[in-house]
Amino acid sequence: xxxxxxxxxxxxxxxxxxxxxxxxxxxxxxxxxxxxFKQVNGYGLDVDPEHIRICIEKGVNVIEQDLDAxxxxxxxxxxxxxxxxxxxxxxxxxxxxxxxxxxxxxECVITFPNFGHWRCRMxxxxxxRMPVAKHVPNTWFDTPNIHLCTxxxxxxxxxxxxxxxxxxxxxxxxxxxxxxxxxxxxxxGPVAFYRLGRSDRAxx
Amino acid sequence: MPSTIPPNSVGVITPERFIYEDRFxxxxxxxxxxxxxxxxxxxxxxxxxxxxxxxxxxxxGNHHAAGYHHLEEEKPGWWDHCIGPxxxxxxxxxxxxxxxxxxxxxxxxxxxxxNPNTGTPYGPDFPTxxxxxxxxxxxxxxxxxxxxxxxxxxxxxxxxxxxxxxxxDFPERVGSAIVIAAAAxxxxxxxxxxxxxxxxxTSDVAxxxxxxxxxxxxxxxxxxxxxxxxxxxxxxxxxxxxxxxxELKSGDLEKGAGVEFQVESYLRHQGEVFSRxxxxxxxxxxxxxxxxxxxxxxxxxxxVATLATAxxxxxxxxxxxxxxxxxxxxxxxxxxxxxxxxxVASAVITSEHGHDSFLLPLPRYVKLLSSFxxxxxxxxxxxxxx
Numbered sequence: 001x002x003x004x005x006x007x008x009x010x011x012x013x014x015x016x017x018x019x020x021x022x023x024x025x026x027x028x029x030x031x032x033x034x035x036x037f038k039q040v041n042g043y044g045l046d047v048d049p050e051h052i053r054i055c056i057e058k059g060v061n062v063i064e065q066d067l068d069a070x071x072x073x074x075x076x077x078x079x080x081x082x083x084x085x086x087x088x089x090x091x092x093x094x095x096x097x098x099x100x101x102x103x104x105x106x107e108c109v110i111t112f113p114n115f116g117h118w119r120c121r122m123x124x125x126x127x128x129r130m131p132v133a134k135h136v137p138n139t140w141f142d143t144p145n146i147h148l149c150t151x152x153x154x155x156x157x158x159x160x161x162x163x164x165x166x167x168x169x170x171x172x173x174x175x176x177x178x179x180x181x182x183x184x185x186x187x188x189g190p191v192a193f194y195r196l197g198r199s200d201r202a203x204x
Numbered sequence: 205m206p207s208t209i210p211p212n213s214v215g216v217i218t219p220e221r222f223i224y225e226d227r228f229x230x231x232x233x234x235x236x237x238x239x240x241x242x243x244x245x246x247x248x249x250x251x252x253x254x255x256x257x258x259x260x261x262x263x264x265g266n267h268h269a270a271g272y273h274h275l276e277e278e279k280p281g282w283w284d285h286c287i288g289p290x291x292x293x294x295x296x297x298x299x300x301x302x303x304x305x306x307x308x309x310x311x312x313x314x315x316x317x318x319n320p321n322t323g324t325p326y327g328p329d330f331p332t333x334x335x336x337x338x339x340x341x342x343x344x345x346x347x348x349x350x351x352x353x354x355x356x357x358x359x360x361x362x363x364x365x366x367x368x369x370x371x372x373d374f375p376e377r378v379g380s381a382i383v384i385a386a387a388a389x390x391x392x393x394x395x396x397x398x399x400x401x402x403x404x405x406t407s408d409v410a411x412x413x414x415x416x417x418x419x420x421x422x423x424x425x426x427x428x429x430x431x432x433x434x435x436x437x438x439x440x441x442x443x444x445x446x447x448x449x450x451e452l453k454s455g456d457l458e459k460g461a462g463v464e465f466q467v468e469s470y471l472r473h474q475g476e477v478f479s480r481x482x483x484x485x486x487x488x489x490x491x492x493x494x495x496x497x498x499x500x501x502x503x504x505x506x507x508v509a510t511l512a513t514a515x516x517x518x519x520x521x522x523x524x525x526x527x528x529x530x531x532x533x534x535x536x537x538x539x540x541x542x543x544x545x546x547x548v549a550s551a552v553i554t555s556e557h558g559h560d561s562f563l564l565p566l567p568r569y570v571k572l573l574s575s576f577x578x579x580x581x582x583x584x585x586x587x588x589x590x
Contacts, residue, residue, distance in 0.1 A: 019545075041545050043542060043548075049551075049568055052549075052551050052572075053568075053571055053572055053575050054575075055549065056519070056549045056551075056572060056575045056576050056579070057575035057576075057578060057579055058579070059517075059579045059583065060549070061547055061548055061549055062549050062550075062551075063538060063542070063548070063549070063550050064550055064551045064552050073535070073539045073542075074542070075543060078542075078543070
């Protein structure tokens, strides 16, 4: 089973038998992989009917739930890791959701398209138009992405919320970690990958 | 009446009888000196006996879930669009068992049966049965069929409650439980509707304290009224507007007199048809079973603790316009299952047909059942990936 690069990195991070919550789990690739290879007790949330059907067909524990309606039904500390890939930019209140993720889980992993990528900057600077690129493929009037941000923006939010960054990675769309992005993430990295912990927890 | 049996039908089905001759103790501390259950089966039990699926019926359902009893039968069984070769509960893969519950009026031991102590029908003296009693009686039927473990126990509404109770009472005998448009217990509003229905029946003069059979009478007005009330709660406001609007069946709004709206005539018809096919004492018994259903009661009202021993994989389905058993009630079950760390998937299906949705062939609903059961077949019945 070949996993999308960001999902493969997450799969490596997850311990066997861990409790995993995947927000916006899509077709359930990550959870199906974790269930099969790491005996993980995982749940995924999604609202897309076809995603939900595919998850069910795979035997993934998918729950039809809108992230914008909150996560109040999940108890504090009920998960080891809360994952949200390529979804942060489309929720109504990313800051509130981040807080919720770290209330429910000890750690969270978040990936999102970097709006500070040079391709985006170029389009705005030279053409004066809202950027459309491989990692942000939607036109401004027809996009689920209502809260696009950059590496720097996200790091400022994490600092404001007092959530320490455990790890940052830069992923590109060809399923490899980007060497240029590692040097200049905000300019060269198309996809941001962050692990956040709680402030009450020692980070190394 | 079908001119020919469709190829995806289970065909002509003859109901069978399971006779249990020992004393059967009930939750109410009463007992039956034995009982009979009428049931149907569709498909073949495999040699490993691992492909059995149990269908649990709702308030007014019965064992006749699919196919035809004879070629002149007007309509097939109540869930025919879901059960059959190539359908979502695929009888090419599964051995499907569907029964009429204890206390029913379509062939299983119930108020219409003869009380061996008196030689006359039980009538209102038939003991109270609750969902837990049904599960126990169904487990005895499973024993008699050589089924140790069901690949799936499936039900909607009161049937969904039975699927949930199965997973709690016989964890090792349930591979998966599909709980549709159900609740972990009834709300006060829900019990209130049942009580109004019961009052409609018991206040019909013909009811005669439940001994109507002695007088060769039938409380058809009361039973019809009970059904009308129930029926309204099974539909949604939008669904009724869509179906009936304010269309007139007869009369003239301008002149006022003798006006009859379509919805009135529809409800009366439903009530009349129902009172001909259903027994009033059974209706009282079934609504009571609904009201008393509350598996968490034995665990200090803690549903999470109640579900702790369950081993089944759960699929919890609900419908957006269902206000009798709202999606919120299903959500309570889902949340408890997550807190208990059970395997569960859930979906809220968009439908304007209210509680009745669970009986309808809604495309998304049918596909979800099919997808879930396809995986169950692979995991539990030694099937291969399609």
